[in-house]
Amino acid sequence: MKLKYLLAASVISLSATTAMVAAPAAAQQITSGVEGRVVSSDGMELAGAVVTVTDTRTNTSRTLQTGADGSFRVGSLVTGGPYTITAEAPGFEGQSVEEQFLTVSGNLSFDFELTPADASGATMNTIVVTASRAGVSQLAVGPGTAFGQQTLESFPSITRDVRDIIRLDPRVSLERSNDVDRISCLGGNDRANTFTVDGIVQSDVFGLNGTPFASRNSLPLPFDVIRETSVEFAPFDVEYSDFTGCLVNVVTKSGENEFHGSAFYTYFDGGMQADTVELADGTTRDFNAGREERWGVTLGGPIIPDRLFFYAGYEETDLGDGFNSGPFGSGAADEEDFVTQAQFDRFAQIARDVYGQDIGGIPTQLAQKDVRYFGRLDAYITDDHRLEATYQRLEETNIEEDNGSNNFSGLNSFEDEGTMSDYYS
Numbered sequence: 542m543k544l545k546y547l548l549a550a551s552v553i554s555l556s557a558t559t560a561m562v563a564a565p566a567a568a569q570q571i572t573s574g575v576e577g578r579v580v581s582s583d584g585m586e587l588a589g590a591v592v593t594v595t596d597t598r599t600n601t602s603r604t605l606q607t608g609a610d611g612s613f614r615v616g617s618l619v620t621g622g623p624y625t626i627t628a629e630a631p632g633f634e635g636q637s638v639e640e641q642f643l644t645v646s647g648n649l650s651f652d653f654e655l656t657p658a659d660a661s662g663a664t665m666n667t668i669v670v671t672a673s674r675a676g677v678s679q680l681a682v683g684p685g686t687a688f689g690q691q692t693l694e695s696f697p698s699i700t701r702d703v704r705d706i707i708r709l710d711p712r713v714s715l716e717r718s719n720d721v722d723r724i725s726c727l728g729g730n731d732r733a734n735t736f737t738v739d740g741i742v743q744s745d746v747f748g749l750n751g752t753p754f755a756s757r758n759s760l761p762l763p764f765d766v767i768r769e770t771s772v773e774f775a776p777f778d779v780e781y782s783d784f785t786g787c788l789v790n791v792v793t794k795s796g797e798n799e800f801h802g803s804a805f806y807t808y809f810d811g812g813m814q815a816d817t818v819e820l821a822d823g824t825t826r827d828f829n830a831g832r833e834e835r836w837g838v839t840l841g842g843p844i845i846p847d848r849l850f851f852y853a854g855y856e857e858t859d860l861g862d863g864f865n866s867g868p869f870g871s872g873a874a875d876e877e878d879f880v881t882q883a884q885f886d887r888f889a890q891i892a893r894d895v896y897g898q899d900i901g902g903i904p905t906q907l908a909q910k911d912v913r914y915f916g917r918l919d920a921y922i923t924d925d926h927r928l929e930a931t932y933q934r935l936e937e938t939n940i941e942e943d944n945g946s947n948n949f950s951g952l953n954s955f956e957d958e959g960t961m962s963d964y965y966s
Contacts, residue, residue: 570645570737570740570780570781570790571620571645571739571740571790571792572616572617572618572619572620572645573618573619573620573643573644573645573647573648573649574614574615574616574617574618574643574648574649575594575614575615575618575624575626575641575643575648575649575650575651576612576613576614576615576648576649576650576651576680577612577613577650577651577652577653577676578607578610578611578612578613578651578652578653579592579607579611579613579628579630579653579655580611580652580653580654580655581633581654581655581656581657582654582655582656582657586607586609586610586611587607587611587630587633587655588607588608588609588610588611589606589607589630590606590607590611590613590628590629590630590633590653590655591604591605591606591628591629591630592604592605592606592607592613592615592626592627592628593626593627593629594615594618594624594625594626595624595625595626595627596618596619596622596624597622597623597624597625598621598622598623598797598798599619599796599797599798599847599850599919599921600798600846600847601847601921601924602924603615603618603924603925604924614648616648617927618643619643619795619919620643620644620645620768620769620792621642621643621689621690621768621769622640622641622642622643623639623640623641623642624641624642624643625637625638625639625640625641626638626641626651626675627667628651628653628655629655629667630655632657632658633655633656633657633658634655634656634657634658634666634667634668635655635666635667635668636653636655636667636668636669636670636674636675637667637668637669637670638651638669638670638671638672638675638677639669641672641677642689644679644687644689644769644771645687645769645771645790645792646679646681646682646685646686646687646771646773647679647680647681647682648680649677649678649679649680650676650677650678650679650680651675651676651677652675652676653675653676654674654676682773682776682777682778682781683773683774683775683776683777683778684712684773684774684775685771685772685773685774685776685787686707686709686710686771686772687769687770687771688706688707688709688769688770688771689768689769690768690769690794692706692709693706693764693767693768693769693770696709698764701760701764701835701856702759702760702764703760703764703767703770703789703791704722704724704753706770707724707770707772707789710772712726712727712772712774712787713725713726713772713787714728716731721752723753724753724787724789725786726772726774726786726787727774727786727787729785729786729787730786731753731786732745732748733784733785733786734753734784734786734787734788734789735783735784735788735789736753736754736755736788736789736790736791737788737789737790737791738761738762738791738793738933738964739791739792739793739929739931739966740966741964741966742783743755743756743761743964744783753789755960755962756911756935756937756960756962757937757939757958757959757960758909758911758937758939758958758959758960759858759911759913759935759937760913761913761933761935761962761964762791762793762854762913762915762933762935763837763839763854763855763856763913763914763915764837764856765803765805765837765839765854765856766793766794766839766852766854766915766917767791767792767793767794768792768793768794768795769791769792770789770790770791770792771788771789771790772787772788772789772790773787773788773790774786774787776788793852793915793917793931794839794841794852794917795841795850795852795917795919795929796841796842796843796844796850796851796852796917796919797841797842797843797850798842798843798846798847798850799842799843800840800841800842800843801839801840801841801842802838802839802840802841803838803839804836804837804838804839805835805836805837806835806836807833807834807835807836808833808834808835809832809833809834810831810832810833827874831860831861831862831863832859832860832861832863832906833858833859833860833861834858834859834860835856835857835858835859836856836857837854837855837856837857837913838854838855839852839853839854839855840852840853840854841853844918847921848920848921849918849919849920849921850918850919850920851916851917851918851919852915852916852917852919853915853916853917854913854914854915854916855912855913855914855915856912856913857910857911857912857913858909858910858911858912859908859909859910860909860910861906861907861908861909862906862907862909863905863906863907864903864904864905864906864907864942866903866942866949867882867903868880868881868882868884868885868903868949869881869882870882870883871885871903873903877949879947879949880949885903885949888900889951899951899953900950900951900952900953900954901951901952901953901954901955902951902952903951903952904940904952904955907939907940907941907942907955908938908939908940909938909939909940910937910938910939911935911936911937911938912935912936912937913933913934913935913936914932914933914934914935915931915932915933915934916931916932916933917929917930917931917932918930918931929966930965930966931964931965931966932963932964932965933962933963933964933965934962934963934964935960935961935962936959936960936961937959937960937961938957938958938959939957939958939959940952940955940956940957940958941955941956941957941958942955943955943956
């Protein structure tokens with residue numbers, strides 16, 4: 542019998558360390574806005590009308606006056622909501638629209654038609670109107686779909702990954718290749734896509750990873766810190782770039798005037814599925830099933846109410862894969878017929894005694910773990926100035942067999958595909 546072995550002194554490490562300082566594009570990629578017109582009930586443009594946009598989560602407001610044609614536009618607003626938009630003008634009854642939510646797919650447009658106040662000259666009132674009366678509509682930057690916090694929290698994503706969310710769009714499909722879900726947009730190759738977090742590109746630009754992200758194995762940030770994710774196919778805004786397929790864009794959560802937090806824990810092991818395999822001769826053998834364990838926490842709230850806010854998240858995942866190969870006679874569920882257990886033991890002894898090399902034992906589980914950290918600060922300095930600072934760290938490991946056909950080795954010849962990355966903005 543001809544034997545072939547792989548021998549190495551230690552686990553091969555393919556880890557990558559990344560530290561990035563980036564300035565995100567301050568456009569619809571990470572923020573949104575409102576715009577529109579204010580006219581009288583007879584269609585006359587109301588120049589100088591006062592429009593106030595209030596984020597009820599943080600009690601921050603932006604106030605401006607309409608132009609000569611009655612138009613207004615407010616940008617760089619934090620996505621989500623609810624927002625309250627109010628339009629007022631001297632001599633007219635004001636209007637206010639509540640419970641409005643913004644997305645990264647484009648601004649919300651409002652068409653206010655104000656009714657003249659009564660002739661008595663009494664103080665003008667402001668009434669709450671419906672969205673349809675205010676002519677609310679979505680101004681998209683191109684074909685695409687945004688998925689807000691309600692969808693993210695209600696959709697059953699077992700893997701806790703944005704790929705589970707964006708495939709709700711019929712133009713997106715996941716193609717399984719080498720145990721990886723590749724993102725195909727409009728039938729294109731996933732290498733034509735890009736992935737951003739708060740405007741920072743974190744895609745697989747070299748094509749070396751097991752995911753479409755900069756991380757080797759997992760979503761690079763805790764799932765519960767995501768406020769919104771969108772998929773854009775052909776936006777006309779020139780500030781979207783670096784893709785010909787689609788952009789998968791993620792915007793993270795920020796703190797509010799009220800404290801909010803979450804915690805979760807999930808567990809799965811071989812006892813919850815079949816753990817035996819039937820051989821051709823009718824006998825059965827136990828096999829090592831995988832084990833999945835996930836847990837995490839988030840917390841956000843005010844440091845200085847109305848002015849300074851924080852949001853933080855932590856998530857850890859342990860997805861051990863069962864390893865069921867072994868030499869002939871070892872009792873493994875998948876025995877190799879070209880090497881016996883006695884021959885493997887003899888080879889390990891020679892490597893240790895003659896060459897001083899420990900080839901490692903035969904594993905039963907292959908580790909796949911990751912730890913993800915996220916932190917964010919938002920400071921509202923003035924009505925026109927907001928400071929946003931984020932930090933994101935990923936530590937992951939994934940042990941994989943590095944043998945070819947008719948090769949068998951101990952654990953120390955396996956490879957560790959992992960990533961250590963830091964992102965600042």
